[in-house]
Structures are given as C-alpha cells and as structure tokens.
Amino acid sequence: MEFIQNYIDGKFLRSKREFADINPADGSVIAQVSEADRDLVDSAVLAARKALRAEWGKLGFRERAARLHKVADGIEKRFDCLVAAEVADTGKPVSLASHLDVPRAAANFRVFADLIKNAGLESFQTETPDGRQALNYAVRKPLGVIGIITPWNLPLLLLTWKVAPALACGNTVVVKPSEETPATATILAEVVQEAGIPSGVYNVVHGFGPNSAGEFLTQHPDVNAVTFTGESQTGAAIMKTVAASVKPVSFELGGKNAAIVFADCDFDEAVSGLADAAFLNTGQVCLCAERVYVERPIFDRFVAALKRKAETLQIGSPTDTQTEFGPLISAQHREKVLSYYRLAQEEGAKVITGGAVPEFGNSLDEGFYVQPTIYTGLTESARCVKEEIFGPVCHVAPFDSEEEAVQMANDTKYGLAASIWTTNLKRGHRVAQQMNVGITWVNCWFLRDLRTPFGGAGLSGIGREGGMHSLNFYSEPNNICIRL
Ligand code: NAD
Numbered sequence: 001m002e003f004i005q006n007y008i009d010g011k012f013l014r015s016k017r018e019f020a021d022i023n024p025a026d027g028s029v030i031a032q033v034s035e036a037d038r039d040l041v042d043s044a045v046l047a048a049r050k051a052l053r054a055e056w057g058k059l060g061f062r063e064r065a066a067r068l069h070k071v072a073d074g075i076e077k078r079f080d081c082l083v084a085a086e087v088a089d090t091g092k093p094v095s096l097a098s099h100l101d102v103p104r105a106a107a108n109f110r111v112f113a114d115l116i117k118n119a120g121l122e123s124f125q126t127e128t129p130d131g132r133q134a135l136n137y138a139v140r141k142p143l144g145v146i147g148i149i150t151p152w153n154l155p156l157l158l159l160t161w162k163v164a165p166a167l168a169c170g171n172t173v174v175v176k177p178s179e180e181t182p183a184t185a186t187i188l189a190e191v192v193q194e195a196g197i198p199s200g201v202y203n204v205v206h207g208f209g210p211n212s213a214g215e216f217l218t219q220h221p222d223v224n225a226v227t228f229t230g231e232s233q234t235g236a237a238i239m240k241t242v243a244a245s246v247k248p249v250s251f252e253l254g255g256k257n258a259a260i261v262f263a264d265c266d267f268d269e270a271v272s273g274l275a276d277a278a279f280l281n282t283g284q285v286c287l288c289a290e291r292v293y294v295e296r297p298i299f300d301r302f303v304a305a306l307k308r309k310a311e312t313l314q315i316g317s318p319t320d321t322q323t324e325f326g327p328l329i330s331a332q333h334r335e336k337v338l339s340y341y342r343l344a345q346e347e348g349a350k351v352i353t354g355g356a357v358p359e360f361g362n363s364l365d366e367g368f369y370v371q372p373t374i375y376t377g378l379t380e381s382a383r384c385v386k387e388e389i390f391g392p393v394c395h396v397a398p399f400d401s402e403e404e405a406v407q408m409a410n411d412t413k414y415g416l417a418a419s420i421w422t423t424n425l426k427r428g429h430r431v432a433q434q435m436n437v438g439i440t441w442v443n444c445w446f447l448r449d450l451r452t453p454f455g456g457a458g459l460s461g462i463g464r465e466g467g468m469h470s471l472n473f474y475s476e477p478n479n480i481c482i483r484l
C-alpha cells in the first residue's frame, strides 16, 4: 500500500498521525496519508517564507513563467500517472479525468505563465491644479506566503487554478488539499521539483479542516493571504479564523445553480447540455444545474428526454473507458445526498427517474454510487430546491413567462452560475444580464476561457479569479509617483 506524505521545503515528510485514503468506487484503502500537525504546518509556512527571500524572490517574471511552462510540461509527461491517481481518489470516470482534470491542470500553468509576461502596468500622467506634473505607475509585488485550501471534486484542476497564478506573481504557497483526495497535489510536488522551482516555493500539508492542517494554516500569522474553494459554511468558518489577522481572502463557494430552457431552444442541444450540467462528475461540480426551469409548452417533452439521457448514462467502474458516471466521493457524502433523495419525497416530489442506489452484483456494491435523479413537482420553497445537494440530481419546474423564469432563477442566497437555452439572441443577452450570478452561459455550460472572471455572488463567494482577476488577487500594487 502506498504512503502519501507532506512535502515541505523540498522534502517528503511523515508525521505521527495517519488517515486512510479511500477509493470511492469500492471502499478499498488506496493509501495511508500522513496528517500534518501544527509543527509541520509551521515548518511549511516557515519554508515558504524563507523561499520568498531566496532564489525565487529574485527571479524576474520571464524566468518564473519559463518554469511554470516546465511544470505544465511535467504534468503532460506524467499524464497517465496523474489521471490514474485522480480516478482512484475521486472515483470519476477515466474519460473525464483525461479530458478535463489533467489537461486543465497543465493549461492553468500555461495560461498564467503567458499572462504574467503580457500583463501591463497601470499608469497615469498627472497634472495638479497648481501646475505640478508627475508620472504615476503601479508595479506588481507578490503578497508573500499564500495558504491554498481546496476541495475534492476537481482536486488537481482547482488546486492548480490557484497555485499557477500565485507562483506567476512571485508568491510561495502552502497547499492543503482535501483529505479525500490527497494524491495529485503530492505528485505535483515531484513535477514542481523537476521543473526547477526552488525548495520551499510549493509545500503540501495533508489533513482535515477544524483542529487540523486546514485550520492551522488559516490561523497562521505568517500566511499573507488565503484562497479557498469549498462549501459556503466552511468559507464562513475560515473567514472568522482569518479575521484575527486581517488577511485578504478569495472564496469560491457553493451554488444552487439555475438553468432556464425556453421553448425556442435547440431542443437536442439543450437536453444534452442539461444532462451534462446535472450529472457530470456525478453532479459534484459547483456549477451544476440543480434547478431547471423549462417553458411550459416543451416541459413534458423535455422532462421525458432528460429522463432518457439519465437512464442511458453508463454507470460503472471509473477505470473502464466506457464509464460515464461514477460514485460519489464518500460514504458520508452519499448519506447526505440520499437524505435529500428521501427529503424530496417527503416534500412531495414526483420521482421521474432515480432516487436510489444502483446494484451491480460485484465489488462496486461496496462503492458510494447513487442513481442520477430527476424530480418534478416541488414548490419553490422546498428545501430540495433551496439547498445545495452536490449530487447527480435536478428538479425541473415549468414556467410561463420570461419574468417568472428570471424571478425563480434569482430566488436563491447563492449566486454562482446560470445557463440560458434559447435561439433568440436578443432574449439570450437580455436574460443573461438579469442573472444575479458570477457566470452565465448561453446555449452551453462549463465552457471555460481562463482569462475570464470566475467566482460567485452572495453565498457563492468573495472576489473573482481568472485572468487579470487572479493576478490582481495574488499581487499587491505599489504605486510609484515620480515628479516630472
Ligand atoms: P469543504 O468546505 O468541506 O472542504 C474544502 C476544504 O476545506 C478541504 O480541504 C477541507 O479539509 C477544508 N476545511 C474544512 N473545514 C475547514 C476549516 N475550518 N478551516 C480550514 N480548512 C477547512 O468542501 P468539499 O466538501 O471538499 O467540496 C464541496 C463544496 O465545494 C461544495 O459546496 C461545492 O459547491 C464547493 N465548490 C465550489 C467551487 C467554486 O469554484 N465555487 C468549486 C468546487 C467546489
């Protein structure tokens, strides 16, 4: 059995306590993971601080960018190993990890390496009322040591989404991947080392949240900023912790995303897009559509077509290249999702498909599978319509007017993403602009350009990352005013 260690100052380190890394497809133990105690987190932060003053702190942006491209090369070289580790840790289908997670990890490094080379500086030519002249320009300085805390649903993708811009800006990082998915962050340590990134620049501490590595990292007085992706409640807990030392935070949190399907949509495209939006990664993508509003004239036909899609998804072993739908991440998360399946029925939902646990008759019965599930018939105030479930489930409701659809879509405390499905371009623009979210897709879903702002409103987060938004978060401007 493998052993997954912390990575601090260029060395792999064990600690006294360990926990098991479980394969969600069959409940087997993949590896033992070394849980970082407070002393190890302290040494990781110290190593990161020292690295800021050493070689890394003296490198210019061109050389940092060159090394980030080498990290991307290294990810591509270890493609199969990273895919296998991600599949074993998350239970996601190998087809998904090899098309989405690992290619995006390499792309994250390439995009931010190129961006830092091409990012301009803000400047103003100044004339004061009393006739003095000056030139103002702002230079970008790293924030320092960045604490990065990430979830289990897209482990390497979401970790590198933060590590790449943080390093591009000249910071050093201590990352705390999810306790459910420790493997790829650790393999990345080897890639980073081979790419010539100096020791102490990238550090990994493993463990849990409260009273473990997550909290020790966010509490640490020598961490200059915290960037976090995960549940809104966890974001609230981290915010309390960091308040004591007034650190900048970037939070990418939960969602209860809506899709609005108009009768004039391209029907097949909308059904296919919504099947992805509801069931991709077993519904464990923060952007997933758990609320689908369909214009009444096509409601019954749409529900029937989405049901067919859900029922023909290939459920099976994540390592089988034909599999389209894997297990949930853990027994505990499955219990949460199943509790919502039960609640939906108590709240009066009509089960269109799913709502239970599939049976395989083999070792997959030990895994954490649930069926893709579609409900109709709930009121808009039902808990299943209001609360993030984070599973392969959506509720489909009819609407009669554009205004009603917009009102229902926006009736949530979250504000991450929305999708609009229509062939009427004017309507697409008009409705998209009324969505109270950070990201709206029209006739597509999860189509990403890494230069665009990414993040959420309300309970879905604080701030934006992506493109210049990331560079602005991970750096501090120093405005220089020169009297002319
Ligand atoms: P989570 O909040 O339970 O855990 C995320 C990370 O935070 C883990 O590494 C965990 O160990 C750590 N953590 C937990 N408590 C902590 C504490 N008190 N202090 C410091 N660290 C702590 O989230 P999860 O279950 O891993 O992920 C699923 C959630 O993430 C969903 O709500 C989903 O919507 C959200 N998510 C959001 C985005 C986005 O971009 N908005 C992306 C992916 C996932």
Ligand code: 6OD
Pocket (backbone or CB within 6 Å): 153, 154, 158, 161, 284, 285, 286, 287, 448, 454
């Ligand atoms: O694509 C991204 O950059 C991103 N942050 C995706 C988040 C997905 C949530 O599960």
